[in-house]
Amino acid sequence: MERRLLLAKELLNPDDSVLIVTIDEKEYLRLGMLLEQVFPEARIQMITSVISVQGSTRVGMFSRADEYLYFVFLGDAEVAKVADDMLNETSNYSEKSQLWFQYIRGGKAGKATRREDSKNLFFPLFVDPETGRLVSVGDPVPLGVSRYSVHVPEGTVPVWPLFDDGGEGRWRTGVEIARRWHGKGLLRLGRSKKTESGWSAMSVRSGTEERIDRGEIAVIGRRDDGSAILEERSGANVRSPKTVWNRVSHNAGWHGTKIINQIMPDRSFPFPKALFAVEDALRFVVANKPDATIVDFFSGSGTTAHAVMRLNKQDGGRRRSISITNNEVSADEQKKLRAAGLRPGDPEWERWGICDYITKPRIQAAITGRTPNGDPIKGDYKFTDEFPMADGFEENVEFFTLTYESPMRVQSHREFARIAPLLWLRAGSQGRRIEALPDGWDVAETYGVIDDIDKTDAFVAAMVANPEARIAFIVTDEDRFFEAIANALPEEVEVVRLYDSYLRNFEIDAMRGVR
Numbered sequence: 001m002e003r004r005l006l007l008a009k010e011l012l013n014p015d016d017s018v019l020i021v022t023i024d025e026k027e028y029l030r031l032g033m034l035l036e037q038v039f040p041e042a043r044i045q046m047i048t049s050v051i052s053v054q055g056s057t058r059v060g061m062f063s064r065a066d067e068y069l070y071f072v073f074l075g076d077a078e079v080a081k082v083a084d085d086m087l088n089e090t091s092n093y094s095e096k097s098q099l100w101f102q103y104i105r106g107g108k109a110g111k112a113t114r115r116e117d118s119k120n121l122f123f124p125l126f127v128d129p130e131t132g133r134l135v136s137v138g139d140p141v142p143l144g145v146s147r148y149s150v151h152v153p154e155g156t157v158p159v160w161p162l163f164d165d166g167g168e169g170r171w172r173t174g175v176e177i178a179r180r181w182h183g184k185g186l187l188r189l190g191r192s193k194k195t196e197s198g199w200s201a202m203s204v205r206s207g208t209e210e211r212i213d214r215g216e217i218a219v220i221g222r223r224d225d226g227s228a229i230l231e232e233r234s235g236a237n238v239r240s241p242k243t244v245w246n247r248v249s250h251n252a253g254w255h256g257t258k259i260i261n262q263i264m265p266d267r268s269f270p271f272p273k274a275l276f277a278v279e280d281a282l283r284f285v286v287a288n289k290p291d292a293t294i295v296d297f298f299s300g301s302g303t304t305a306h307a308v309m310r311l312n313k314q315d316g317g318r319r320r321s322i323s324i325t326n327n328e329v330s331a332d333e334q335k336k337l338r339a340a341g342l343r344p345g346d347p348e349w350e351r352w353g354i355c356d357y358i359t360k361p362r363i364q365a366a367i368t369g370r371t372p373n374g375d376p377i378k379g380d381y382k383f384t385d386e387f388p389m390a391d392g393f394e395e396n397v398e399f400f401t402l403t404y405e406s407p408m409r410v411q412s413h414r415e416f417a418r419i420a421p422l423l424w425l426r427a428g429s430q431g432r433r434i435e436a437l438p439d440g441w442d443v444a445e446t447y448g449v450i451d452d453i454d455k456t457d458a459f460v461a462a463m464v465a466n467p468e469a470r471i472a473f474i475v476t477d478e479d480r481f482f483e484a485i486a487n488a489l490p491e492e493v494e495v496v497r498l499y500d501s502y503l504r505n506f507e508i509d510a511m512r513g514v515r
């Protein structure tokens with residue numbers, strides 16, 4: 001554990017960051033001591049978290065219902081107040097603290113939810129399919145008039161209150177309220193893989209609008225689609241979280257194992273964390289940091305990445321998560337594979353490893369809303385918000401395989417393809433990735449790379465023409481070449497020399513070579 005913590009310390013920002021470590025009853029004492037030793041300047045707290053009220057029997061001892069989370073606060077980092085104090089029943093996340101709801105009345109055709117039950121509540125929302133922005137709210141369509149006869153403004157698609165089976169339902173409010181909420185950013189659209197239009201509508205409730213007017217809920221920003229990002233500010237709904245967490249939503253069986261089963265019906269993972277427990281733990285430290293980077297270097301089933309997607313969806317954040325795992329095959333599985341004559345490294349062996357069999361497909365399925373077999377995921381997320389798991393998330397993901405490379409080969413520029421993802425990550429993980437340099441140089445959205453001195457003019461011109469390109473990687477052994485290009489580039493461009501100095505940047509533990 002000490003080696004991992006020392007590495008973690010190198011990754012943490014001493015001015016403002018938090019390390020969260022979960023641990024069970026066997027090792028929490030040792031871990032606590034180690035944390036004090038490795039992070040003497042930090043503020044450390046331990047949370048007791050109930051993860052199974054059923055308890056796990058210990059003969060002659062207390063039945064174990066909890067595990068522990070250490071929070072290590074560095075610099076200015078602090079705990080955000082949210083709508084649940086994690087302990088008292090009266091403060092549980094509930095319909096009371098939920099801010100966004102499906103705008104369609106009821107999920108299914110049923111009592112008072114159909115179009116014909118309320119004649120003024122069937123009207124179209126016109127959305128710009130490029131941006132997801134709600135452009136306008138159409139007029140109610142009288143009963144008996146087909147929705148297909150309605151004029152659709154150019155550049156928009158209509159979103160109607162339709163049930164999953166295509167039946168016509170109704171919205172929760174009349175058109176006046178819809179238009180007012182539209183004006184205030186309190187009615188918005190999200191991509192949905194389940195609906196006919198590809199969109200589903202969400203809104204606040206009238207009580208929320210009143211609380212915004214009273215200042216109890218703040219509009220802290222706008223999403224790209226113009227809708228309001230809301231945050232509880234005061235009143236009965238904001239509390240200091242306690243050091244004991246007792247929440248049904250943190251039950252590892254119901255909200256860890258079961259979610260994995262829903263996402264990947266034929267695959268299992270031993271002891272995943274409850275998705276909502278990880279989400280809560282992260283919310284306390286990144287609620288007010290919409291651009292945070294969250295690293296989980298023992299990511300297992302990928303719960304952390306999934307929780308970050310949920311947080312981003314809730315507040316329009318752009319948090320990034322980096323999940324790292326090995327590709328180990330479970331002991332039982334290993335026995336079977338060995339008996340079949342297979343060895344580690346064989347493709348037939350590696351495909352059963354945690355990364356290839358669980359972590360990657362889980363993250364992919366969470367985003368696409370589809371199981372590895374391509375079926376829509378069954379069931380809904382039911383927590384601070386409620387929506388079908390099949391809706392997925394508007395997130396991007398890239399998968400990389402970490403390999404061992406010879407520093408000599410890298411230094412002599414014979415492994416560019418292996419280094420390429422690192423450069424892209426270093427430049428902000430956005431836009432196209434430069435995979436090879438057939439022309440001696442290339443400039444993508446956020447960075448450029450050059451290895452041919454004769455192409456300097458073209459490279460510099462392309463960098464100047466692209467103000468978003470903030471980093472230039474220059475592959476050279478010659479100081480003169482490096483300086484000449486560096487001087488010709490705009491001042492704002494960060495110039496990084498490959499490979500001589502750059503190899504050192506990625507070196508965490510020199511004893512183990514460059515990874």
Ligand SMILES: C[S@@+](CC[C@H](N)C(=O)[O-])C[C@H]1O[C@@H](n2cnc3c(N)ncnc32)[C@H](O)[C@@H]1O
Nearest residue numbers: 272273298299300301302303324325326328354
């Ligand atoms: C206890 S699990 C994490 C569970 C995770 N929190 C979840 O909800 O699924 C620990 C994971 O770390 C991975 N692991 C073990 N040694 C590793 C190493 N040296 N580097 C990266 N991952 C490793 C294992 O494959 C295992 O899946």
